[in-house]
Amino acid sequence: MTKxxxxxxxxxxxxxxxxKQLAQQNIKVLLGARNExxxxxxxxxxxxxxxxxxxxxxxxxxxxDIANVASYIESEYGVLDILVNNAAVFLxxxxxxxxxxxxxxxxxxxxxDINYFGTVELTQALLPAIKKSExxxxxxxxxxxxxxxVHLDEAHWLYALKPYAYSASKTALNQFTVxxxxxxxxxxxxxxxxxxxxxxTSIGSxxxxxxxxxxxKTGIALALLDENGPSGTFSQSGExxxx
Numbered sequence: 222m223t224k225x226x227x228x229x230x231x232x233x234x235x236x237x238x239x240x241k242q243l244a245q246q247n248i249k250v251l252l253g254a255r256n257e258x259x260x261x262x263x264x265x266x267x268x269x270x271x272x273x274x275x276x277x278x279x280x281x282x283x284x285x286d287i288a289n290v291a292s293y294i295e296s297e298y299g300v301l302d303i304l305v306n307n308a309a310v311f312l313x314x315x316x317x318x319x320x321x322x323x324x325x326x327x328x329x330x331x332x333x334d335i336n337y338f339g340t341v342e343l344t345q346a347l348l349p350a351i352k353k354s355e356x357x358x359x360x361x362x363x364x365x366x367x368x369x370x371v372h373l374d375e376a377h378w379l380y381a382l383k384p385y386a387y388s389a390s391k392t393a394l395n396q397f398t399v400x401x402x403x404x405x406x407x408x409x410x411x412x413x414x415x416x417x418x419x420x421x422t423s424i425g426s427x428x429x430x431x432x433x434x435x436x437x438k439t440g441i442a443l444a445l446l447d448e449n450g451p452s453g454t455f456s457q458s459g460e461x462x463x464x
Contacts, residue, residue: 223273224356225298226288226444229253229281229343232263232306235362235417236396237436238437239305242271249302253279253290255308281308283340285361291346297349301350303444306340306394307362311382321385329386336390343396357410363455365416367391371461395464402453409451415439418460 226243231252232234244267246252252267252274254260264276274310277293280286312328313320344359351357366388371377395414402412417436441455443450455462 224248224302225251225294225300226249226303226305227253227277227294227301227347228305229279229340230306232256232259234433235436235440236305236307237263238433239307239440239444240274240432241267241270241272242437243303243305244274244297246445247254247273249273249275249298251275251290251294251450252275253277253281253308255280255283255286277341278358279308281343282334284342287339287343287346290343291350294347294350300353301311301347302354302356303360304344304347304351305357305360305362306344307441308335308339309362309390310335311384311385311387316382316384318381319383319385321383324385329389331392332386332390336387337393337397337439338393343386344397351410356408356448357408358444358446359401359410359412360440361394361412361414363389363394363398363416364388365457367393367395368455368463374413384409399453400453406452408446411443411446411450413443413446413452413454414455415443416455416457 226248227238228236231240232254239341240252252264254261257278260276264274267274277290279290288409289338310332321352364378365371398412417439455464
């Protein structure tokens with residue numbers, strides 16, 4: 222039976238590559254994107270590669286969109302095997318420096334609406350469909366910027382980069398990963414957080430060392446874990462990262 226996957230923010234960057242690489246594994250992939258034009262354009266490109274990809278309108282800060290997607294998956298497929306929570310925003314002024322004294326509450330709220338609250342709401346809405354899967358996998362695309370351990374390590378390359386809104390939202394996402402994995406520990410569902418690395422995306426930088434294709438690989442590996450794979454972890458390329 223063909224697996225069904227949903228990738229949020231799937232129209233560009235790591236999300237687009239995640240959709241592509243999952244579809245290359247003969248998985249039916251729903252490409253979630255809030256912009257219909259961009260979503261359908263991405264769908265067209267991937268279908269041109271003979272991949273089974275379908276665009277679905279999904280702004281994860283919109284409760285109506287979330288309800289519609291949950292209803293669509295239930296009625297059309299009855300099950301969801303893989304959820305990759307990739308959609309995210311970076312609204313801090315810059316990566317470098319520490320803006321905790323001046324970051325606005327609006328920036329914090331807008332960042333958390335997508336990176337945390339929307340992700341939690343969508344996941345909760347889709348859990349009934351994921352629980353029907355024989356091999357449910359939830360992958361939260363996080364960031365090493367959300368790691369307390371990294372921000373306390375003066376020797377780490379990211380130590381000087383402290384964009385507070387983005388980092389705090391990813392820290393919250395990491396805790397959601399830990400708590401959800403614990404809640405589902407008696408099921409076959411595995412919940413893990415992935416750090417893509419520093420990637421050439423709109424959130425990353427043109428100067429980043431990794432391509433979007435490379436950045437997607439950790440999330441793909443976690444989405445395709447076998448029954449003996451871990452749950453409740455935070456990693457990049459198989460290397461466990463500090464919370």
